[in-house]
Amino acid sequence: MQHVERVVVLALDGVYPFELGIPSRIFGAADGHYEVLTCTVDGRPVRTNADFSVAVEHGPEILETADTVVVASMATPRIPEGLPAEIAAALARIRPDARIVSICTAAFVLAAAGLLDGRRATTHWQVVDRFRALYPQVDLDPDVLFVQDGRILTSAGAASGVDICLHIVRTDHGSELANAVARSCVVPPFRDGGQAQYIQQPVPDCGVTSTAATRDWALTRLDEPLALTDLARHAGMSLRTFARRFNDEVGLSPGRWLIQQRVARARDLLEASDLSVDQIAGRVGFATGASLRQHLHAAIGVSPQAYRRTFQETR
Known part of the structure; x- marks a missing residue:
């Protein structure tokens, strides 16, 4: 019987709707290999950076069942200072062997939780200076679209969430399935180059x-x-x-x-x-x-x- 990987997406205050939807869109096109669920730190709706909020079906307890956790990015003004208690409590529910992924500014959350200490990571090029000032213990590489360091994966801005999710599909199930997913979603299966080509x-x-x-x-x-x-x-x-x-x-x-x-x-x-x-x-x-x-x-x-x-x- 085919193993179905459970992916739980954590939506925080100020989440970008586009990035929040990436895991469901990419993993959902992977021929039934993944189940994608979405939660918040308290199970209640969260505000997005747009003019609407999103309601979810799950609270933080669902994180205990995740094989992979994706923390979706939030608008720059909403990046938390340090690690708020409710986010720390939610992250503490993640199994020690679970894969943890950040999209864009969510790298700040992983860094604040100490998950990136001594690891190579990336985030959006626009917030690199702020990230380095707050978390000098992280080996930040601003020139790439995504980084995998063991079970922790970080990605650059916005659409690089697509790149990192396709990378996970490719790692788990091979290039053929990743390419099929990319074609289904009408995106390139692999983007050459790094963030330099997008920096203003x-x-x-x-x-x-x-x-x-x-x-x-x-x-x-x-x-x-x-x-x-x-x-x-x-x-x-x-x-x-x-x-x-x-x-x-x-x-x-x-x-x-x-x-x-x-x-x-x-x-x-x-x-x-x-x-x-x-x-x-x-x-x-x-x-x-x-x-x-x-x-x-x-x-x-x-x-x-x-x-x-x-x-x-x-x-």
Whole structure:
């Protein structure tokens, strides 16, 4: 008989409705492998950060039965100072072997409870300075979408809750089911890169040329051996100015960005075509099939053959 993992979502005051619904949406699409229940610290409705409250079916006692507990994020002004007694009492009900997950600002709750002491963790990039000031004992990594450190998992802002829930499905049941869930929810099964690509950068001074046109130009020429000099020349900038401005706007160096785009294009071709690995490598600008294998494995941890097999079987 199939084991059904019980996931209990804890909704706190000021919870974001979007993040609160992520576990139910992702795990609920996983072919009956998970049961998702929602609770509050006292079983009563909680205010959201929107113009409505949510009523739940369960109080904190349901946390005692959870295989996985997800603490949903709350609006920044509602982040509790320290650990309020009612939240501490609720968290104390969690079994010692249960997996505990935070989405976005809920990392503050786990940190206040001491669950992140000495562990690597992440949270939304906008509250990194505040988090570090309050919890210097946590090894905070603001550049990633999610972190798993043993049984504790933390994720960055908002939609990274989708990434971490898909990671859990992938860890528990393999890539095929995770990919099927992602397709059902119309989200990417795995997002390359970290938070840097989403961090708001200072707006360039008026009259300063953006690198956007050059990025668009490069995307139509990924099969060519584009060098930094080619990109800078197209943008009409010096090498140093182009590299600095590109990094300010994108959060990546031009070289790393090109690799990301080539890997993304290769993944599309692996899913949708029967071209050989060497042929795909040529079409996306990698010198050899071996180079494509190396970069794909570095990005998502699998070979082209494994990636193609997984996605073409679930297509």
